[in-house]
Ligand SMILES: Nc1nc2c(ncn2[C@@H]2O[C@H](COP(=O)(O)OP(=O)(O)O)[C@@H](O)[C@H]2O)c(=O)[nH]1
């Protein structure tokens with residue numbers, strides 16, 4: 001039987017969590033913004049170092065206040081993916097604060113930080129901003145162009161197996 | 165009856181399912197969705213994967229509630245609340261509660277809210293970017309204007325020098341064209357500087373008491389002549405209620421009115437221009453003063469009226485720059501800075517009226533101030549020793565220009581030092597009566613040098629009059645210069661008459677200083 005792992009997408013609303021997921025699972029993208037309420041769950045099987053893993057990805061309703069996340073949504077997660085919108089600084093100005101909350105409540109769950117919508121911005125400028133705020137991101141991605149989308153999920157999966 | 169009714173309501177919203185450790189459906193009432201016994205519930209929806217760990221937990225923990233889980237089943241979206249209860253160690257009861265209608269209305273609200281918040285964020289980001297760009301642009305404008313001004317000043321300076329040499333009438337005509345064009349360039353540069361300052365919010369309004377009637381009369385006289393040059397009549401009407409002394413920003417009002425009068429003369433080819441200044445108020449402290457300039461010029465069609473006040477930024481966007489220039493846009497912005505607005509009325513072929521009203525304070529002292537000491541001409545020619553003047557100037561053409569001006573004028577001896585350090589050295593070694601200095605100089609600039617002069621242990625040197633000469637004409641710069649002890653501040657292009665009258669004024673004052681109580685008569 002293949003292993004299944006729960007991954008939760010976190011971050012402000014409108015940063016592209018649902019779009020990343022749709023790009024990853026269905027390889028589609030829409031400019032239309034449809035608000036996610038509650039949680040929308042999708043799964044996808046990936047093969048990492050010859051091993052099949054079923055990723056159960058929870059696309060949770062976005063919020064800027066991580067203390068408001070319902071524990072039942074985050075429960076049992078093997079990984080968090082923290083998505084911010086590289087074109088809107090408000091979505092990562094409070095990143096460190098939210099991270100510290102996650103670290104306190106879920107000390108064992110690794111967090112991957114993703115800057116999405118890089119197609120809209122000057123990458124160097126974003127990198128400079130992140131450096132200034134001392135934010136260690138894993139990937140800059142674009143759900144629109146597909147840039148780094150597969151990579152980021154595969155990277156998450158690979159790390160899950162290492163830890164397993 | 166009641167039971168069946170209740171059941172039918174109950175059925176529509178709730179489904180009970182029992183699963184075992186292998187995630188296999190053991191029982192389901194299928195009220196919402198069809199799940200056959202024996203199927204793997206995770207095949208129905210990936211949500212159910214997360215329930216497997218509940219089998220490992222204590223009974224209390226196994227009772228969980230998950231809100232608003234989105235199910236997409238056969239093209240329909242459902243929002244379901246899910247509760248779990250542990251029946252026994254091997255079985256879990258799952259209760260699905262269909263709250264789609266409720267959550268859909270929540271969805272609508274959040275859709276609108278989130279969209280507006282994101283829209284606001286994006287506007288904020290754009291504004292931030294614009295701010296940065298604008299800052300760059302203004303700095304760039306200010307620097308470029310300054311850079312262009314320096315060579316332009318030397319052109320203008322040498323044109324004046326050439327004018328006074330022995331040249332033909334034809335050459336003189338050509339010179340006058342060069343002069344006019346260069347002066348136009350200077351005006352454009354001034355406009356650019358003003359725009360960059362207005363846009364950077366750096367233009368300060370300074371309200372001071374001034375002789376308002378005299379100001380208007382002088383303006384009138386100047387522009388009467390200008391109008392007559394074009395065979396136009398300038399009619400001036402000053403309302404009698406206007407007090408002589410008002411408190412306001414005299415420089416800015418002048419700038420606005422001059423622009424309007426220039427504009428009127430430029431676009432009128434026959435007829436007259438009327439300049440009216442009036443108030444309807446007899447208040448003792450603060451009155452509205454209206455300025456009105458009407459011409460019988462070419463006028464403007466309606467569609468053009470809208471764009472004459474376009475700011476630099478707007479012009480930039482449209483890719484236009486030129487025509488009427490920036491004057492009117494600056495005037496408009498200046499009136500805003502003075503809490504007023506510039507109104508325009510125009511009819512093609514009939515004429516144009518510009519009008520604005522500003523509120524000014526009425527000075528409580530309406531008496532003319534005692535006339536300041538009349539400038540005493542320092543007639544040095546043939547009176548023995550010539551006054552010695554030290555010039556601090558690093559740019560060679562400017563040095564040459566000044567030397568030429570002083571030689572032509574006669575009556576002085578001029579030495580040149582090419583930076584601030586040298587100025588101080590010269591002062592230590594020779595005797596001078598006055599220092600003229602460029603502000604921007606290498607090694608030590610004019611302001612620093614002035615500070616050194618003012619703190620010089622030799623009292624005579626410390627008290628030397630210092631005239632600053634610079635291409636930077638802003639009030640901040642003048643203020644800064646005054647603070648370090650500069651006596652007078654002259655801007656380039658050099659106005660020869662003003663230069664020599666200022667030099668004479670301070671030469672006289674300086675001479676008088678040691679014997680302060682001597683009266684003026686004895687000096688001339
Ligand atoms: N240009 C661009 N737009 C994106 C990208 N990802 C998402 N969007 C848009 O951003 C909006 C919000 O995306 P969504 O995935 O719903 O954000 P979520 O609230 O985090 O799930 C939508 O209009 C998307 O089309 C991206 O990588 N580039």
Ligand SMILES: [Mg+2]
Pocket residue numbers: 014017018019034035036059062
């Ligand atoms: Mg979403």
